[in-house]
Amino acid sequence: xxxxxxxxVRLGTIxxxxxxxxxAPAKAQFVHFGLSGGITFPSADQSDAQNxxxxxxxxxxxxxxxxxxxxxxxxxxxxFSGKDVNVGGTTFxxxxxxxxxxxxxxxxxxxxxxxxxYILGGVGYYGAITTVNGVPGSSSDKNFGINGGLGVxxxxxxxxxxxxxINGDGGSSTIMPLSxxxxx
Numbered sequence: 362x363x364x365x366x367x368x369x370v371r372l373g374t375i376x377x378x379x380x381x382x383x384x385a386p387a388k389a390q391f392v393h394f395g396l397s398g399g400i401t402f403p404s405a406d407q408s409d410a411q412n413x414x415x416x417x418x419x420x421x422x423x424x425x426x427x428x429x430x431x432x433x434x435x436x437x438x439x440x441f442s443g444k445d446v447n448v449g450g451t452t453f454x455x456x457x458x459x460x461x462x463x464x465x466x467x468x469x470x471x472x473x474x475x476x477x478x479y480i481l482g483g484v485g486y487y488g489a490i491t492t493v494n495g496v497p498g499s500s501s502d503k504n505f506g507i508n509g510g511l512g513v514x515x516x517x518x519x520x521x522x523x524x525x526x527i528n529g530d531g532g533s534s535t536i537m538p539l540s541x542x543x544x545x
Contacts, residue, residue, distance in 0.1 A: 395420040395519070397542030401439045404535045410455055414441035416538050422467065431467040433481060436460075439538065443493075454494055459536070461487045461525065463508055475515060482509035487527045504528050517544045 398417045402408070418437025425431070439461070443454040465483030472478070485506050493499040506528050512521025522539050 391424065393422045393424070393544050395422070395542050395544040397437070397519075397521075397540040399538055399540035401441070401536055401538040403441055404537060407441075407534050407536070409444070410446050411441040411443055411457060414439050414457075416440075416540060418540070418542075420542070422544075424467070424469075429469045429471050431469070433465045433467050434463065435465070436462045437538075439536065455491050455499070457489050457491045459487065459489045461485050461506075463525075465508070477514045478511070479514065480509070480511045481521075481523075483507070485525065485527075487525070502529065506533070514544070518542075519544060 396417075396419055399415070401414045401416045403411050403413065416437055416439040418435055420433055420435045422431055422433040437460070439459040441457045441459070443456040446453050446455075463483055463485035465481040467479055467481045470478045485508055486503070487506050488503040489501065491500045504527055506526050508523055508525040510521055510523030512519050518541070520539075520541050523537065525536050525538070527534050527536070
């Protein structure tokens with residue numbers, strides 16, 4: 362009797378081990394969702410006409426287990442209030458709402474620490490709606506651009522700084538958001 366019982370126990374143990382080991386990669390292979398918000402700094406000519414702004418966004422990331430490289434898509438909205446600018450004796454004030462969607466490659470530093478530094482970079486599609494002197498939608502524009510940045514993640518909290526270069530008909534503009542967020 363011990364022979365068949367031992368065979369059943371062995372078979373059961375092997376089945377449980379296979380189930381547990383087979384399920385581990387599926388659990389480790391994850392898609393993550395996040396929310397972020399922070400402050401955005403305009404640069405160059407844009408900083409002459411607009412104050413620093415605020416931002417909020419969502420992200421969706423894809424990363425295989427034990428791999429430092431992943432993919433991430435983001436969508437965010439940035440608002441810049443305008444500064445009073447005198448042009449030819451007339452004072453203008455232009456605020457801007459900038460939306461963007463980006464697709465990035467991420468690279469996590471392979472460190473055995475709870476704090477995970479990472480870099481990211483990719484391409485984006487950007488749109489801006491500018492309101493001049495209280496007239497909504499005075500101008501709008503849509504363009505492609507590039508972005509890059511670095512961040513630090515601690516469990517579910519992350520902090521990151523990014524640089525966005527937005528191409529336009531009359532040249533390019535850059536913004537630098539600093540964001541804090543949570544991964545779910």
